[in-house]
Amino acid sequence: MSNILSFPFGKVSIHDNYLVVVMNEGITVTPEFNRVLEDIANTYFQDKNFVYITHRINSYSVDPNIYFKTSKIKNLIGFAVVFGDKIYRDNISLEKTFFSKPFNSFNSLEPAIEWTIKLCDEVG
Secondary structure, three states, X not given: OXXXXXXXXXXXXXXXOEEEEEEOOOOEEOHHHHHHHHHHHHHXXXXXXXXXXXXXXXXXXEOOOHHHHHOOOOOEEEEEEEOOOHHHHHHHHHXXXXXXXOEEEEOOHHHHHHHXXXXXXXXX
């Protein structure tokens, strides 16, 4: 499965056991965005675990409080950040402290997907 959903804040690519999100330039990701993520989880991953991959191509800000609510999505088993900028790497250390599930960062999308598949296999 691979569907691409477009939203005012960016694009979401849905795959078998993960989704890849590319946020638009200049937005601020706030806890209200979780409603969209919850809808996606209920629609596409209703009976199975999945991992959220954010591919940080564009520059935008994240309210770290979003992770408290995101962590409560029961079948969301991990979170991956794909970055290419030192500023993002610095922010990731802070973001990890707000998320209670496996959280990892990568320089490119392919290792993030490999980690996702391994995590899904481990959790079952």
